[in-house]
Amino acid sequence: MNTAPRYMAGRMSGRISGRFSGSWLSRPASDTQVTHRGRLWLYALAALIMIFLVVPTLIVIPMSFSGSQYLEFPPRDWSMRWYDNYLQTSEWMTATWVSIKAAVLTVLVVTPLATMAAYGLYVSQLKAARYVFILLITPMMVPVILIAIGVFFAYTRLRLNNTMLGLVLAHSALALPLCLIVISAGLKSYDMNQERVARSLGASRLRAFMVITLPQIRFSVITGALLAFIVSFDEVIVALFITGSGMSTITRSMFLALRDQIDPTIAAISTILILITTAALVAAQIFGRTAQKKS
Amino acid sequence: MTAAAMDINAAALRRDERREKLALFSLCAPASLLVLVIIVAPVGWLFWLSLFNDAGVMSLDNYTRMFESKSYTRIFITTFQVSFLTTALCVLLGYPLAYFLAQLPRRWAALGMLAVLLPFWTSLLVRTYAWLVVLQRKGLVNQWGMELGLWEAPLRLAHNLNGTLIGMAHIMLPFLVLPLYGAMKAIDFDYMKAAANLGANPVSAFRHVFLPLSLPGLFAGIIIVFVLCLGFFVTPAVLGGGKVIMVSMKIETLVDLFFNFGTASALGVVLLGLTLLVLFAAHKLLQLDRVLGGGHGGNP
Numbered sequence: 001m002n003t004a005p006r007y008m009a010g011r012m013s014g015r016i017s018g019r020f021s022g023s024w025l026s027r028p029a030s031d032t033q034v035t036h037r038g039r040l041w042l043y044a045l046a047a048l049i050m051i052f053l054v055v056p057t058l059i060v061i062p063m064s065f066s067g068s069q070y071l072e073f074p075p076r077d078w079s080m081r082w083y084d085n086y087l088q089t090s091e092w093m094t095a096t097w098v099s100i101k102a103a104v105l106t107v108l109v110v111t112p113l114a115t116m117a118a119y120g121l122y123v124s125q126l127k128a129a130r131y132v133f134i135l136l137i138t139p140m141m142v143p144v145i146l147i148a149i150g151v152f153f154a155y156t157r158l159r160l161n162n163t164m165l166g167l168v169l170a171h172s173a174l175a176l177p178l179c180l181i182v183i184s185a186g187l188k189s190y191d192m193n194q195e196r197v198a199r200s201l202g203a204s205r206l207r208a209f210m211v212i213t214l215p216q217i218r219f220s221v222i223t224g225a226l227l228a229f230i231v232s233f234d235e236v237i238v239a240l241f242i243t244g245s246g247m248s249t250i251t252r253s254m255f256l257a258l259r260d261q262i263d264p265t266i267a268a269i270s271t272i273l274i275l276i277t278t279a280a281l282v283a284a285q286i287f288g289r290t291a292q293k294k295s
Numbered sequence: 296m297t298a299a300a301m302d303i304n305a306a307a308l309r310r311d312e313r314r315e316k317l318a319l320f321s322l323c324a325p326a327s328l329l330v331l332v333i334i335v336a337p338v339g340w341l342f343w344l345s346l347f348n349d350a351g352v353m354s355l356d357n358y359t360r361m362f363e364s365k366s367y368t369r370i371f372i373t374t375f376q377v378s379f380l381t382t383a384l385c386v387l388l389g390y391p392l393a394y395f396l397a398q399l400p401r402r403w404a405a406l407g408m409l410a411v412l413l414p415f416w417t418s419l420l421v422r423t424y425a426w427l428v429v430l431q432r433k434g435l436v437n438q439w440g441m442e443l444g445l446w447e448a449p450l451r452l453a454h455n456l457n458g459t460l461i462g463m464a465h466i467m468l469p470f471l472v473l474p475l476y477g478a479m480k481a482i483d484f485d486y487m488k489a490a491a492n493l494g495a496n497p498v499s500a501f502r503h504v505f506l507p508l509s510l511p512g513l514f515a516g517i518i519i520v521f522v523l524c525l526g527f528f529v530t531p532a533v534l535g536g537g538k539v540i541m542v543s544m545k546i547e548t549l550v551d552l553f554f555n556f557g558t559a560s561a562l563g564v565v566l567l568g569l570t571l572l573v574l575f576a577a578h579k580l581l582q583l584d585r586v587l588g589g590g591h592g593g594n595p
Contacts, residue, residue, distance in 0.1 A: 029398070034497045046395035049388050049468075050410040056425045056465060057414045059435070063428065071428050073435050113326040120322030132323050139334050143526030143570060145543035146563035149550050150337030153344075173333035176326060234418050236529050237543075241550070251420050258424055258533050262431070270421040277416050 061274065064267035071264055082268035091253065092269070098243075099233055099250040101164065106171040106232040111225045113172070114179035119209065122187045133180075140177035144237045147174070152241040162247045170238050175228035182227060186220025187213075226284050230277065338567075345560035357561035367545075367562075374541045374566075377459060377531065378524035382471075384464040385520050389471040390513065396472075397479035408476070415469035423530045426462040427453055430534070454536025462534040463527060470523060471516035478512020518577040522570055542566045 025037040036043075059073060064082055066075035086092050117136060121129045139147065151170050152161065160166030190213065198208035214221070239252040248256075250269065257263055348356035361367040396407045414422060429435045430452035437449040452458055482505065490500035528543040535544075542562055549559035 038497075042391060042395055045391050046407075049392045050407065052388070052465065053414050053468060054410050056429055057417050057422055059429065060421065060425045070433065072438075113329060116322040117326035120319050124316045124320040124322075126316055126320055129320070129323075132320075132327060135335075136323070136326055136330055138330060141570065141574065142334060142338060143543060143563065143566050145526060145528055145546050146338060146341065146567055147334055149546060149556065149559055149563065150341045151333060152550070153340060153556060154333075154337040169329070169333055173329050176330065180326070230416070234420070236420060237547075240547075251418065254420050254424070255529060255533070258420075258427065262424075262427060266424055267428070270418070270424055273418050273421055277418065278413075281412075281416055 058274070060267045060270045064264070064271045066264060066267075069264065071262065071267060082264045085265045086268045086272075089265070091248075092250070092265070094246065095248050095250040095253040098164075098167075098247055102167050102171060102249060103229045103232040105164070105168040106175055107225045107228045109168060110172040110175045110179050110228045111221065114176055114183050114224055114228075115214075115221055118180055118183040118187055119213075122184065123192070133184075136180055137177040139173050144174070148238045148241045151238060155242055161242050162244050164247070166242055167239065167247065167249070170242060171232040171235060172228075174235060174238065175231040178227045178231060179224035182224040183217065183220050186217040186223075190217050223284060226280055229280070233276075338563075341556070341560035342564055344556050345558075345564050347557055349555075349557065357557050358565070360558070361561065361565065370540055370542055370545050371565075373539060374525060377456070377463065377527075377539060377541060378521050380460055381463040381467055381524050382517055382521045384460060385467050385471040386513070386517065388464065389468055389475060389516065392468075393472050393475040393479055393512075394509075396476055397482075411469050411472050411476075414465065415473070419466060419529055422466055423462055423533045426458065426465065426534060430458050430461065453534055455538050456535070458534035458536070459531045459539045462530045463524065466530060467520045467523060470519045471513075474515040474519065475509065475512040478515070479509050482508045514577070514580075518573065522573055525570055525573070526566060 025040075026035050028034060029036050029039050063071050063073055063075060065078045065080065066072055067077035067079035067081065068075070117132075121133055147170075151166075155161040155166050158166075160169075192213075194216070195208045195213050198212045199205060203211065234251060235249070236251045236255050239249045240255065243249060243252060250273075254266055254269060257266060345357050346353055346355070348354045361371075392411075396404050396411075399407055427434075431437075432449045432451075432453070434453065436452060440446050441449065452461070486504050486508070487500050490504045491497070495503065526543055527541060528547065531539045531541050532544055532547075535541075543566070546559045546562050546566075549555045549562070
């Protein structure tokens with residue numbers, strides 16, 4: 001201890017006196033000796049950044065209940081008129097249903113495809129698997145605008161523009177990489193020997209997968225499905241090109257409306273969208289926790 | 296059994312194994328087909344289209360125009376400028392936040408992470424809309440700032456570069472914080488104790504021990520943010536008010552208004568090339584696939 005530099009000794013005594021005075025501020029924040037007082041700037045900065053992240057996300061919620069045409073915060077008078085307006089405008093309603101239908105169908109298409117691909121890549125142990133993996137995650141690397149005009153151009157030839165099939169196929173391709181990555185990660189942390197045991201006891205590969213493997217990786221599969229839902233539901237750019245009147249998704253309609261004016265109805269729709277995503281995430285969280293407890 | 300018979304047996308087993316592997320491998324076929332038909336073929340088609348000029352003759356006109364015409368070079372410069380500034384803002388805001396979160400006790404950190412995850416999961420369009428409401432001429436910031444007497448005339452915060460940068464930094468910040476937080480969490484804080492024990496004051500312990508260990512996570516975040524920014528469309532289109540024109544917006548106009556697939560495709564191909572270049576450089580520099588969670592199948 002004799003070789004300890006002088007400033008350390010000073011800090012040590014500060015630390016000890018801090019402990020005696022019992023002030024939280026004078027206590028070291030971590031074992032590396034900085035006191036909480038010395039770090040107040042960090043706490044303040046972090047708090048400001050968190051406010052920057054959260055407040056603009058949530059501010060539309062109170063504003064959506066405003067009674068006036070202009071968005072104010074806090075609203076001077078409260079009303080549900082923008083929700084009424086949303087529920088009574090048939091374009092918004094159609095767009096909402098298109099979005100929900102497309103997202104659900106995308107989940108139904110992409111989850112089995114991604115699970116099969118993840119399993120195939122993981123178990124076959126071929127050298128080509130690496131390249132196929134890269135192929136399957138290209139939708140994530142190509143700029144979406146390029147995909148959008150490419151799909152639009154191809155769909156013009158295939159007569160798939162403005163159809164649900166076309167929309168679902170495009171969204172499935174966009175959602176595939178995330179879904180695949182999540183399920184692959186799940187498979188990696190699963191002990192494949194369990195499936196081998198089942199097969200050595202006479203189960204077919206399919207049966208062994210369904211009965212032994214799938215239940216154990218179900219959390220990753222469900223997370224993947226949830227991500228696919230959000231990717232599809234949130235997508236604007238591809239839908240902007242390949243869908244039109246009657247087949248427009250809710251986010252596409254919102255985007256087009258935003259370009260023209262600030263309609264408070266969008267605040268109401270935004271609030272509903274925030275609630276939907278939050279509900280889905282909370283559900284996944286609860287499910288994940290129970291799944292973890294069981295295993 | 297003779298040696299020859301055993302050989303035949305072994306060969307048959309190997310054949311079986313190979314066949315089984317191929318059968319399993321074919322499970323990737325439907326997903327691969329989807330990507331080939333929906334992504335690879337159309338993008339390849341666009342690439343082909345970009346090689347023909349307006350008169351339908353094969354030429355590189357669409358590409359040479361990009362270097363000759365000032366308006367195109369300006370669009371590329373704007374795109375890089377916006378991406379660079381957004382990334383810089385994200386680093387300035389993200390590093391302190393991740394540093395703070397990584398040192399919180401478990402329960403508090405989970406709560407703090409909500410501040411990052413909530414915007415991350417909220418629709419991009421909703422957040423862009425919210426910023427428009429907050430930043431516009433009669434928006435909240437101007438309303439409050441003028442009521443408090445901080446400034447007289449409304450500040451121009453939306454419908455220009457300011458608005459674009461604020462909105463994009465907000466949208467990109469979680470993409471930087473999440474990998475950075477992961478990297479910081481993996482740092483063994485005993486190193487910091489060791490540094491202190493060896494006489495380093497807190498600042499130099501941070502500079503010489505913590506900072507270098509957190510750099511891989513930081514770089515991963517920077518690459519993700521920068522690449523996403525290059526192709527960004529919605530936020531600059533809404534918050535830029537037509538004053539900030541990025542490559543993706545130009546592509547949209549070319550197709551939507553002029554039906555000019557050749558020029559639009561050429562722009563898209565260059566954008567894709569630049570994106571891949573950044574990704575490739577990053578991969579060479581820091582083995583990015585480790586960070587992206589690279590599930591490269593075959594090697595468990």
